[in-house]
Amino acid sequence: MKNLESIDLEKLAKNLKIRMTPQRRAIINILIASEDHPTVEDIYYRIQKINPEIGIATVYRNVALLEKYGVIYKLEIDYQNKSRYEIADIYSMHEHLIDSDTGEIIEFSLKKDEIEEIYKKIGDKLGYNVIHHKLQLFGRKKNRLFSHKKNVFVRNK
Amino acid sequence: MKNLESIDLEKLAKNLKIRMTPQRRAIINILIASEDHPTVEDIYYRIQKINPEIGIATVYRNVALLEKYGVIYKLEIDYQNKSRYEIADIYSMHEHLIDSDTGEIIEFSLKKDEIEEIYKKIGDKLGYNVIHHKLQLFGRKKNRLFSHKKNVFVRNK
DNA sequence: CTATCTGCAAAGTTTTTGCTCTGAC
């Protein structure tokens, strides 16, 4: 559970000028409660346990809407060719380390002053205001016994 | 055109223990020649101009294969819900800045000693060897006249 | 009350798979 219990969904809807339906409430609450990064299907099934009459088209429509408004993020991870989502949470901006063997996603945080300043500088140089960033590290567990992937890209000479 | 003209595809195939077919050669060469980040469909059409009898299933099968072997990368960008690829190129490791309004992808490089050392430290702390990383910055052009996206996520209090 | 939103089913896209034939080594 993230530190977002205090989010006022009615106020959010008013700000966005959208209606706060039970379906939208459910999607947001599922994402707040999720420690992982659910796909649309995941969200759909988790909601179904409580509210069986929701349609998957509704989930698709609403994650797109909520993403457009910045309430949730579509993860740029695309593990298994499915879109994955997480709640936008400015208080715990975090990065992802993806296990190259298993696809497992490990979250970690950066010290704000440690790197973000550098990102801002890069944006300045390119003429952009950096709104947010995603850093992904891909790695292999140090004590893994054998690897599932070969890594044999060899350059001529 | 990237600085990879010297890549020896026969040697590559031998190392990977796969056959170097004209189709694979074409896919790799297209990706070497591409300054953008083509989707499977893009790759398919670009090859078709030269070799019209290639099948899209072949492209799918081979980008998956080449990605598994680390010859190409699947971009973690997923703009428009399509997989995008680029040639793996250890000599020009670069990051991406994604225009939040247009989806345009701008490449930039980091000074190796500037940040990579930090990534390595993070991996160490988590018990991983970092194989590669992807950093994405999302931003809006500083002089854009109006925005297409609202950004109105408001937290209670 | 009414314009937005939902659920359902159908359609559209993207990706994978089965199978037979081809061609790289």
Added chain:
DNA sequence: GTCAGAGCAAAAACTTTGCAGATAG
């Protein structure tokens, strides 16, 4: 010559859309 690999077409998987009825504000 043999087995990995290609093409084709069908299937599967994922996402979007049209429409009629439901409901939040």
